[in-house]
Amino acid sequence: MPNETLIRGPVYVLEDNIDTDLLIPACYLNLVPTIPEEYRKLGSYALAGLPGTFPKFASNPDGTTPYPIVIGGRNFGCGSSREHAPIALGAAGAKAVVAESYARIFFRNSVATGEIFPLESEKRLCGEFKTGDLAEVDIAKSTVTRLSDGAVFALKPVGAVAPVIAAGGMFAYAREIGMIKK
Amino acid sequence: MTITEKILARESGAKIVSPGDNIWVNAGMLLTHDVCGPGTIGIFHREFGKDAKVFDREKIVILPDHYIFTADEKAHRNVDTLRAFVKEQGLPYFYDPGTASYCGVCHVAMPELGHVRPGETIFGTDSHTCTHGALGAFSTGIGNTDAGFIMGTGKLLIKVPPTLRFVLDGELPPYLSAKDLILHIIGDIGVDGATYCAMEFTGSAIDALSIEERFTICNMAVEAGAKNGIIAPDLKTLAYVKSRTQKPFEPLYSDPDAKFAAERRYDVSKLEPVVAKPHLPDNKALARACRDVRIDQVYIGSCTGGKLEDFVMAAKIMKGRKVAVRTLLVPATRQVEKGLDETKIGGQSLRQIFEAAGVEPIAPPSCAACLGGPVDTFGRTKGNEVVVSTTNRNFIGRMGSKESQIYLASPYTAAASALTGHITDPRDI
Incomplete structure (x- = not known):
């Protein structure tokens, strides 16, 4: 789990119903995330399924992304249970997704892996940011700030999964509560 | 309680569960395939150790099906990873491509092989694992991390979903199929219309559907965002399952006073x-x-x-x-x-x-x-x-x-x- 509570940098703005085929097209599912070299490759293909009208997400020369924050609309991560989806975002170097709502498997996989913070915004933010705008996500305060003018937008409380997120993922949480051996 | 709640209560050892409860549930079956199996195995070994043993060999099914007829080297390597794991763990339910045991698409093969039984829980590393709810099981898709966790512990922490009930009555015209019914429903409620909910399908039109057609309905529950799709078992279900497995099972049914978060009704004879x-x-x-x-x-x-x-x-x-x-x-x-x-x-x-x-x-x-x-x-x-x-x-x-x-x-x-x-x-x- 990215353990920063303050995430600052340019945002990458998406829309409603960003599905798992957009996040990581199936032709890259031959890569196994637990193999370090293939984990990095998955990062370089994050959001490779988007139409050409979108700028490349993992556009750094080393295959990572200059965008630590992804802004989405409703039903972010719908579709497949492929854990490659949150992993690709995390492996690319993204730290948080801020969306209006999530498809449940993507949300769960984000929390379980600790690859990325799946944060919910109180209102729709797709129109409040353009790709490249600087923002700051404050997880402790549940806010996202548009740095150009200081506008602050509220995030919803994390809720029941907060202990799992705080622990850093499913295994860390299960060890903390004594469900599996340390 | 609804059928979904009753299965989750039984498998968590609780008398009663309610939507929103976070509970540890026993996994009746864990399904994986060639695309998510190798990553699941990687997590299992990383977290439980290289000498770790799976929680129960009888409860793991490995059905490679995604990238089988391809020259892609990594796809072949991934099936080899499954083979090595099956050998290491002595797993009985592996359906190896290139051998007579190969089946094909896991969600059609799982029930064919008798691995789906009413009243049980099934977790699978594939979103269409919701298909198996058509036989009255609680069945849902999960990621590699959760699957690796189940492999080692046999349990998973889940949130009890509220249930949406879909009552389908009337006679299905000969030019319509179950696919039309579920596309109508998803079209009406939207791709996030059932997010985090159970979709329970009932009514005389569901009763009249064959088992295969019921699979089609539950298969697409995830396309409305559902956690699971489910249909109460009936005589057709019991005959289908008993002809495929000797294992005992105990079906569960929604109580007459079960609480549903919402209900929608359809007269299928009027649909196009x-x-x-x-x-x-x-x-x-x-x-x-x-x-x-x-x-x-x-x-x-x-x-x-x-x-x-x-x-x-x-x-x-x-x-x-x-x-x-x-x-x-x-x-x-x-x-x-x-x-x-x-x-x-x-x-x-x-x-x-x-x-x-x-x-x-x-x-x-x-x-x-x-x-x-x-x-x-x-x-x-x-x-x-x-x-x-x-x-x-x-x-x-x-x-x-x-x-x-x-x-x-x-x-x-x-x-x-x-x-x-x-x-x-x-x-x-």
């Missing part, structure tokens, strides 16, 4: 054939309103639309006629493939009917082009093809090319469209 237009499964339109959509390809296959009855429906339409566009058939499993030869309509086998209609050579069973896959995958789109498909998702790039357009349809509508070269209501044939 529909398609889901690009690029979301809720983009519903009447098939007859899409007559001007010219198509390049028809695809009949997958866990949603590649079962034997799907091919029977397609054959009824194609018998004695010729297809006008490239028509690709991919039986979901070896058993379905066998059924193409053994099932006859008017003295002709389904295979003979399809061959006489001029379809492409029938492909061996696998997920094939339903999800694109490696570049040499059978039926993968390459350009701006317009496809009518019996599969479950029409996302951008889903079948390979970002430029292609996918219309989801029933086997009747897909077959009718293959004959005319444009989207066609089966009543017009």
Whole structure:
């Protein structure tokens, strides 16, 4: 789990119903995330399924992304249970997704892996940011700030999964509560 | 409690559970395949140690099905990873490609093999694991991390979903199928209309559906965002399951006073054939309103639309006629493939009917082009093809090319469209 509570940098703005085929097209599912070299490759293909009208997400020369924050609309991560989806975002170097709502498997996989913070915004933010705008996500305060003018937008409380997120993922949480051996 | 709540209560050792409760649930079965199995195994070994043993060898099923008939080296390496793990752990339920035990698409093979039993919990590393709720099981898709966790512990922390009830009554007209019913429902509630909910399907029209058609309904519950789809077991269910497994099971049913978060009712006799237009499964339109959509390809296959009855429906339409566009058939499993030869309509086998209609050579069973896959995958789109498909998702790039357009349809509508070269209501044939 990215353990920063303050995430600052340019945002990458998406829309409603960003599905798992957009996040990581199936032709890259031959890569196994637990193999370090293939984990990095998955990062370089994050959001490779988007139409050409979108700028490349993992556009750094080393295959990572200059965008630590992804802004989405409703039903972010719908579709497949492929854990490659949150992993690709995390492996690319993204730290948080801020969306209006999530498809449940993507949300769960984000929390379980600790690859990325799946944060919910109180209102729709797709129109409040353009790709490249600087923002700051404050997880402790549940806010996202548009740095150009200081506008602050509220995030919803994390809720029941907060202990799992705080622990850093499913295994860390299960060890903390004594469900599996340390 | 609803059937979903009762299964989760029993498998968590609680007397009563309510929607929103976070509970540790026992895994009755864990399913994985070639795309998510290697990563799951990697997590299992990383977290539990290289000498770790799985929680219960009898409760793990490995059905490689995604990238089988490809020259892709990593795809072959991934199946080898599964083979090595099966050997290391001594797992009895592995269906190895290239051997007589190979089955094909996991969600069609799981129930065929008797691995799905009413009242049990099934977790699988594939979103369409919700299919198995059609036999009255709680069945849901999970990621590699949760699957690795189950492999070591046999348990998973889950949130009890609220249940939405869908009551389908009336007589299903001969030109409609279960695919039309679920496309209607998803079109009405939207791709996030059931997010985090259980979808329970009931009513006289559900009772009248065959087991295979019930699979089609529950299979697409995830396309509305649901955690699981479920249908109470009846005599058909019990006969189907008992003919496939000796293992004991205890079905559960919703209580008469069960609380549902919402209810929707349908009279199926009044519905018409529909398609889901690009690029979301809720983009519903009447098939007859899409007559001007010219198509390049028809695809009949997958866990949603590649079962034997799907091919029977397609054959009824194609018998004695010729297809006008490239028509690709991919039986979901070896058993379905066998059924193409053994099932006859008017003295002709389904295979003979399809061959006489001029379809492409029938492909061996696998997920094939339903999800694109490696570049040499059978039926993968390459350009701006317009496809009518019996599969479950029409996302951008889903079948390979970002430029292609996918219309989801029933086997009747897909077959009718293959004959005319444009989207066609089966009543017009």
